[in-house]
Amino acid sequence: MSAPRDDHDLAARFVLDDGPGPARRLAAGQAAALVEAALAAHAAAAIPPARRSWRRLAVAAAVVVLVSGAAAAALWRIARAPAPTTVRLPPPAPRAVQVPPPPASAPAPAPPTSAPASATASAPAATAPVDVAPPSVVAPTGGATAATPKRPATAEELLARANALRGQRRWREAADLYGRVATTHRGTSAAHVALVASGSIQLEHLGDPRGARQRFTAALRARPTGPVAEEARWGTAEACRKLRDRPGEVQALRAFLKAHPRSLMRDAAAARLRALGETP
Amino acid sequence: VLLMLGCALAADPSGVDGLGPVDARVAAAARGDRAAAAEVLTALLPRARNLIRYLVRGDAEVDDMAQEALIAVLKGLPSYRGDGTFRSWSDRVVVRATFAALRKRRADDARHAAETPELLPVDDTPAVAEYLSRRDLARILDELPPEQRHALVLHHALGMSVPEIADEVGVPVETVRSRLRLGMASLRSTLEIFRGGERP
Numbered sequence: 397m398s399a400p401r402d403d404h405d406l407a408a409r410f411v412l413d414d415g416p417g418p419a420r421r422l423a424a425g426q427a428a429a430l431v432e433a434a435l436a437a438h439a440a441a442a443i444p445p446a447r448r449s450w451r452r453l454a455v456a457a458a459v460v461v462l463v464s465g466a467a468a469a470a471l472w473r474i475a476r477a478p479a480p481t482t483v484r485l486p487p488p489a490p491r492a493v494q495v496p497p498p499p500a501s502a503p504a505p506a507p508p509t510s511a512p513a514s515a516t517a518s519a520p521a522a523t524a525p526v527d528v529a530p531p532s533v534v535a536p537t538g539g540a541t542a543a544t545p546k547r548p549a550t551a552e553e554l555l556a557r558a559n560a561l562r563g564q565r566r567w568r569e570a571a572d573l574y575g576r577v578a579t580t581h582r583g584t585s586a587a588h589v590a591l592v593a594s595g596s597i598q599l600e601h602l603g604d605p606r607g608a609r610q611r612f613t614a615a616l617r618a619r620p621t622g623p624v625a626e627e628a629r630w631g632t633a634e635a636c637r638k639l640r641d642r643p644g645e646v647q648a649l650r651a652f653l654k655a656h657p658r659s660l661m662r663d664a665a666a667a668r669l670r671a672l673g674e675t676p
Numbered sequence: 677v678l679l680m681l682g683c684a685l686a687a688d689p690s691g692v693d694g695l696g697p698v699d700a701r702v703a704a705a706a707r708g709d710r711a712a713a714a715e716v717l718t719a720l721l722p723r724a725r726n727l728i729r730y731l732v733r734g735d736a737e738v739d740d741m742a743q744e745a746l747i748a749v750l751k752g753l754p755s756y757r758g759d760g761t762f763r764s765w766s767d768r769v770v771v772r773a774t775f776a777a778l779r780k781r782r783a784d785d786a787r788h789a790a791e792t793p794e795l796l797p798v799d800d801t802p803a804v805a806e807y808l809s810r811r812d813l814a815r816i817l818d819e820l821p822p823e824q825r826h827a828l829v830l831h832h833a834l835g836m837s838v839p840e841i842a843d844e845v846g847v848p849v850e851t852v853r854s855r856l857r858l859g860m861a862s863l864r865s866t867l868e869i870f871r872g873g874e875r876p
Contacts, residue, residue: 403860406867409813410832412726416803417810419725420735430739431717434746435710559843565759589849593839624849627839658857 404663551577551586558593567601570594578611585622591615592624592631599635609635609644626656633665646674702762706753713753717746723763724749724770726810730829731774733818741777748773767834771844778822816866824859827852 422430549557554577561570574594578587595611598604612628612635619625629652636645649665653676656662666676704712725742732741749769756765817825823845830836830844838856842849 403864406860406863407832409809410730410829411806411810412723412730412833414719414722414726415806416722417726417807418814419722419729419738421807422722422725422739426739427718427721430743431714431721431746434717434743434750435714437743438747438750439710563843565757596837624839626853627837 551581551584551590554580555586555590558590562593562597567597571597571602583618585619588615588619588622589624591618592628595631595635596627599631599638605635605638609639620655626652626659626661629655630659630661630665633668637668642672646672649674649676699762702753702756702758705750706756713750716753717749720749720766721746724766727767727770727829727833728774729814730817730833731771731826732778733822737777737781741774744777745770745773764834768844771830771834775826775845816863819866820859820862824855824862827855828859828863831856 554573558570558573558577561573571594574590574597577590578594581587581590591611592615595608595615598611599608609632612632615622615628616625616632622628629648633645633648633652636642636648646669649669649672652659652665653662653669659665669676701712701715705716721742724745725738728738728741728745729735732738749766752769756762817828820828826845827841830841831838836844838852839849841852845852
């Protein structure tokens with residue numbers, strides 16, 4: 397076994413393709429049997445529910461009827477009974493709206509995924525303590541009443557939603573949501589991460605290196621040693637490269653090497669500098 | 677955040693064995709065409725097995741996990757939208773299925789100990805040398821803690837960025853970075869021991 401010169405050589409040994417290795421070689425017959433077994437297992441998993449469908453359908457229909465009936469009755473009661481009292485008693489209503497900070501004992505809010513975009517956009521600057529992670533409450537869907545104002549989504553919830561969008565490769569929506577976190581929670585570490593994340597999507601998926609560079613620069617200006625400063629500096633160099641801004645790229649690569657001398661990307665950065673005719 | 681990919685082996689946009697995002701076989705398999713599904717799985721299998729071997733200790737579980745991964749691919753096919761390469765999509769499915777299988781199997785060490793030795797080829801053609809080199813890397817990875825191993829494989833074999841790995845594994849970005857550094861250091865030192873002829 398040859399010795400790798402450095403981490404870059406070592407990383408290059410992680411070859412993943414259809415060729416032989418690192419899994420043991422498999423005879424063609426065994427491979428075919430494995431595929432057949434997977435197909436059979438999948439088919440078997442799909443068939444039983446269909447055969448039990450009559451009974452299940454009947455139960456499901458009964459549940460739907462019961463639940464929807466109960467919900468309709470509850471809504472009817474809510475619509476008729478409490479509405480006048482809330483109208484006649486104005487003081488409690490505004491008080492309830494004006495006191496969002498102590499949510500610990502408040503009724504369970506709507507789940508994060510159902511929070512409307514407008515709620516987050518209107519989040520006041522007073523929701524600053526996003527750095528202090530709130531207890532991760534998974535609220536049941538039916539917990540919120542129609543009269544309860546929806547709590548603005550926290551930065552963490554927005555980031556989680558943006559991450560999910562990114563996982564679904566919905567780049568534009570993910571970048572927009574990251575951008576909203578960066579705006580509505582300005583100055584927090586969540587905003588810092590969101591800024592870099594949105595810049596990365598702009599750079600790699602939306603074809604906007606200029607916008608990406610602005611976001612990376614803003615993130616680094618706000619937190620030069622933040623948790624994703626390494627990504628921001630590398631992203632800046634990549635954005636400059638796409639913009640054919642040679643001096644900017646050289647400067648960004650030097651800054652990257654200076655700030656992150658132990659980075660896994662240091663060899664790549666040094667190699668790029670050499671390719672640009674510069675000494676690392 | 678999808679940077680930090682420079683040192684990784686980036687995915688081939690053509691997909692596995694020609695299985696591109698608009699491949700008719702993928703679409704047919706997603707609609708439930710069994711023959712097309714068989715073709716797709718047959719094309720995926722070698723890469724899936726290799727990826728699983730990178731991720732798990734020893735060979736004993738690879739084929740069982742590969743079968744579970746193929747089932748997961750079949751289940752997920754209808755949700756594949758074709759807006760990325762099929763290969764990168766299926767890689768993610770394989771990774772998740774493997775992690776799920778690992779969570780179920782905690783008797784990993786016992787299974788590993790029960791493995792039978794492989795009869796290795798004796799000729800020294802480049803293909804055989806490459807195969808042995810990959811096998812050696814997997815065996816060295818077997819010596820690493822699983823967390824470090826997974827971070828290294830996701831980063832260097834799949835080209836996932838640090839934040840992507842953090843999302844996938846559910847740990848902070850800093851933790852992933854630390855695992856990568858420690859994993860690389862362990863890999864280097866273990867390699868030195870292997871080179872010296874003494875196995876840890």
